[in-house]
Amino acid sequence: MNFVQPIRDPEYIRVIKKYLIDWNYRNYMLFVVGINSGLRISDILQLKVSETQRPYFSVVEKKTKKTRRIEMTPQLKRELKQYVEGKDEYEYLFKSREGVNKPISRSTAYKILNKAALAVGLDENIGTHTLRKTFGYHFYKQTKDVALLQEILNHSSPKITLRYIGINQDQMDKAMKDFRI
Numbered sequence: 001m002n003f004v005q006p007i008r009d010p011e012y013i014r015v016i017k018k019y020l021i022d023w024n025y026r027n028y029m030l031f032v033v034g035i036n037s038g039l040r041i042s043d044i045l046q047l048k049v050s051e052t053q054r055p056y057f058s059v060v061e062k063k064t065k066k067t068r069r070i071e072m073t074p075q076l077k078r079e080l081k082q083y084v085e086g087k088d089e090y091e092y093l094f095k096s097r098e099g100v101n102k103p104i105s106r107s108t109a110y111k112i113l114n115k116a117a118l119a120v121g122l123d124e125n126i127g128t129h130t131l132r133k134t135f136g137y138h139f140y141k142q143t144k145d146v147a148l149l150q151e152i153l154n155h156s157s158p159k160i161t162l163r164y165i166g167i168n169q170d171q172m173d174k175a176m177k178d179f180r181i
Contacts, residue, residue: 004127006137006166007035013134015120020112027112029083030094030104034131036076038139038152039068041128045103050089052080064154136165 007013013035020028033044042062051057055077057070072080084093092103104112109128117126132153140149140162150161162168 004129005124006133016116035134038135047093049084049087049091052084
């Protein structure tokens with residue numbers, strides 16, 4: 001069974017950003033919001049321009065129906081401010097070219113991410129959930145605070161969070177590389 005993975009290497013994140021910004025600004029911002037918020041793609045796609053006027057996202061998660069408040073990083077705030085310039089408050093942040101004011105679909109988001117990953121030579125299992133996992137992986141690597149990350153991702157245990165972001169896999173890979181008989 002194949003599972004989507006976080007993007008562990010910061011260099012891949014950098015080249016994906018470059019690829020996306022050169023290709024399409026909306027697609028670049030989709031990636032940036034995803035890796036900087038930890039929100040699920042279903043919640044990201046429902047965001048509207050008006051929700052960028054505060055220093056945080058307040059969303060009712062589609063999956064859990066719980067309200068979450070996610071503080072935006074200073075960099076994300078700056079990028080969103082530039083991105084929404086000239087857009088109306090009622091518009092979806094990631095508007096489809098089809099219909100009047102509809103967000104792109106999950107499958108479109110998946111295609112965008114997969115195209116970018118393949119274009120930069122990333123052959124791991126990439127999907128829409130990769131954004132959330134990438135956020136979690138790098139948040140944990142920077143803070144080492146699994147309890148806080150568990151809370152942010154709304155997981156039931158630290159064990160689930162570590163497995164979700166691939167830390168357990170990293171540890172197993174390292175142990176096998178270091179193993180000698």
